Amino acid sequence: MAASLEARVGPLALPSPAMLASGILGISTRVFGRLLDAGAGAVVTKSLSVEAWEGYANPTVIGAPGGGWLNAVGLSNPGAAEFARMLRAEPAVPAIVSLVGSEPGDFARMVAEFGGCNVIAYELNLSCPHVARVGLEVGDDISLVESIVRATRAASGVPVMAKVGLGTANYLDTVGAAAAGGADAITAINTVRAMAIDAEAARPTLSNAFGGLSGAPIKPVALRCVYEIASRHDIPVIGCGGVSTWEDAVEFVLAGACAVQVGSALAGGNMGVFGEINAGILRYMERKGHKSVQEMVGLAKK
Numbered sequence: 346m347a348a349s350l351e352a353r354v355g356p357l358a359l360p361s362p363a364m365l366a367s368g369i370l371g372i373s374t375r376v377f378g379r380l381l382d383a384g385a386g387a388v389v390t391k392s393l394s395v396e397a398w399e400g401y402a403n404p405t406v407i408g409a410p411g412g413g414w415l416n417a418v419g420l421s422n423p424g425a426a427e428f429a430r431m432l433r434a435e436p437a438v439p440a441i442v443s444l445v446g447s448e449p450g451d452f453a454r455m456v457a458e459f460g461g462c463n464v465i466a467y468e469l470n471l472s473c474p475h476v477a478r479v480g481l482e483v484g485d486d487i488s489l490v491e492s493i494v495r496a497t498r499a500a501s502g503v504p505v506m507a508k509v510g511l512g513t514a515n516y517l518d519t520v521g522a523a524a525a526g527g528a529d530a531i532t533a534i535n536t537v538r539a540m541a542i543d544a545e546a547a548r549p550t551l552s553n554a555f556g557g558l559s560g561a562p563i564k565p566v567a568l569r570c571v572y573e574i575a576s577r578h579d580i581p582v583i584g585c586g587g588v589s590t591w592e593d594a595v596e597f598v599l600a601g602a603c604a605v606q607v608g609s610a611l612a613g614g615n616m617g618v619f620g621e622i623n624a625g626i627l628r629y630m631e632r633k634g635h636k637s638v639q640e641m642v643g644l645a646k647k
Contacts, residue, residue, distance in 0.1 A: 346636055348627055348630040348631055348635060348636055348637070349636065349638070350362065350386075350623055350626065351637065352386060352603055352604045352639070353603060354504070354529070354530050354581050354583060354603055355504055355529035355530045355580075355581045356529060357465065357466055357504050357529070357530075359386035359604060360386055361384055361386035361623050362386055362603070362604040362605060363384070363385060363386055363588070363594055363606075363619050363622045364387040364441070364583070364606045364607070365385050365387070365388040365389055365607060365608075366585050366607055367390060367391060367392055367468060367608075368391055368418070368443075369607075369608045369611045369612070370611060370614075371388065371389060371390045371443070372390065372422065372428075374431050374432060374434065374438060374440075377438045377440060378438050379616060380616060383616040383617065383619045383620060384619035385607075385619045386604060387441050388439075388441065389440075389441040389443050389468055389606065390440055390442050390443050391422050391443065392443040392444065392445040392470040392473065393422050393424065393425045393442065393443065394420065394422060394425065394444075394446060394451075394455075395424065395425060395451050396424050397423050397424035397427065398419065398420055398421055398422055398424075399419070399421055400418050400419030400420060400422075401418065401551075401552050401553045402552045403552060404551055404552060405551065406418065407541060407550055409539075409541070409560070409562060410562070411561055411562040412560055412561040412562070413558055413559055413609065414558070414559050414612060415539055415551065415556045415557070415559075416536070416557055416559065417475045417551045417553035417554075417555060417556030417557065419475070419553065420470075420476050420479070425444070425454075425455040425458045425459070426458045428442075429459045429460075429462055432462040433461055435463075436462075436463055437463070439463045439464075440462075440464060440465065441464070441465060441467070441468055441506070442459060442464050442467050442468070443467075443468045443469075443470050444456075444467055444469055444497070445470040445473065445476075445480060446483075446493075447479055447483060448493070449492045449493050449495070449497075450496070452469065452493055452496055452497045453496045456497060456501045457500060464503055466504040466505065466506060466529075467497060467501055467503065467505050467506065468505075468506040468508055468532060469493060469494065469507050469508060469523075469528075470508050470535070471483050471484035471508060471510070471523070472508050472510025472534065473510075473536075473557070474510060474535065474536055474557045475555050475556050475557055480510075480535075481510055481512035481513075481535075481538075482512075484510060484516075484519050485513050485519070487514065487518050487519065487521075488522070490519055490522040490523055491523070492526065494523050494526030494528050495526040504529035504530065505527065505528055505529055506528060506530040506532050506583065507519075507520075507523035507530075507531055507532070508531075508532040508533075508534075509523070509533050509534060509535070510537070511537055511538075511566070516534070517573060517577060517578070520533075520577075520580070523580075524579075528580065529581070530580065530581040530582065530583055531578070531580055531582050531583070532583040532606065533567065533570045533571050533574055533582060533584065533585065534563070534570050534586050535585070536556075536557025537557060537558045537559075537563050538557060538558075539556060540556060559586070559587075559609045560587055560609035561589065562587070563586045563587050564586055564588070564593060565587075566586065567584060567585060567586025567587060567597075568586075568596060568597060568600050570586075571600045571601050571602050572601055572645070572646065575601020575602070575643055575646060581603045582601055582603065583602060583603065583604045583606055584597030584598075584600065584602035584604070584605045584606070585605065585606035588606065588607050588608075589609070590622065591621065591623075591626050592625070594622050594625075595626060595629055595641070598638060599642075599643070599645035600645055600646070601642060601643040601646055603639070604638075607622070626638070
């Protein structure tokens with residue numbers, strides 16, 4: 346039997362393990378179909394809020410040492426209701442919808458907006474590091490995390506994933522709270538809170554001062570987090586942070602991830618990265634004698 350790229354994220358079956366991460370190319374429904382055709386196992390939308398958010402003023406994205414990116418876009422989005430209207434216009438394209446809010450009622454209200462849309466799962470953004478009263482500020486409140494996940498599960502008939510990051514609380518406690526609330530999977534991690542200084546101007550480079558570091562520089566951190574979560578919690582994990590090659594993807598799977606997300610590697614519009622990752626994983630599986638991605642999950646754990 347030939348090796349299969351199919352990946353399972355809890356109850357969700359994906360044709361391949363490399364997904365589009367939230368925040369990259371995730372606001373145009375016309376692009377979603379192209380990403381899936383290019384080999385993405387699933388697409389995660391940009392994080393959506395109850396009302397439309399304008400986001401921060403420029404500059405919002407700059408390059409970072411080591412091939413990464415530093416961004417503080419401010420979660421700009423058209424709002425859940427408007428984006429749901431956009432999704433209904435593309436019923437053939439499945440999407441994992443990312444949601445961001447401050448309290449359980451926000452998430453339940455947004456889920457209700459997506460009736461009639463081809464939503465295959467929700468990913469809860471509990472980890473954006475640079476917007477007040479949402480993201481990490483919510484993820485650091487363990488009891489609130491459990492309530493938000495529970496409310497989303499009650500409102501939704503599809504799998505719910507919780508995206509965690511590195512805040513002031515122990516992220517493993519956040520994972521535990523999400524699992525207690527009924528999360529079907531954990532996405533780890535989000536961007537890491539960081540900043541840059543313009544020495545000539547003697548001021549922060551980003552308009553918001555602080556932003557989130559993504560790409561290759563955070564891969565070792567994300568890999569460690571996936572390994573720890575998979576070692577301490579019995580819940581599917583999606584690895585996110587610095588995945589740009591098939592080797593990166595395989596490392597995350599061996600650390601315990603059942604799938605991975607690709608973000609910064611698409612900054613230049615290179616959709617071909619999904620095909621490259623898929624082809625590389627298949628070659629690796631054939632060389633190692635693995636018949637499925639699931640066979641490899643966590644093989645590096647002691």
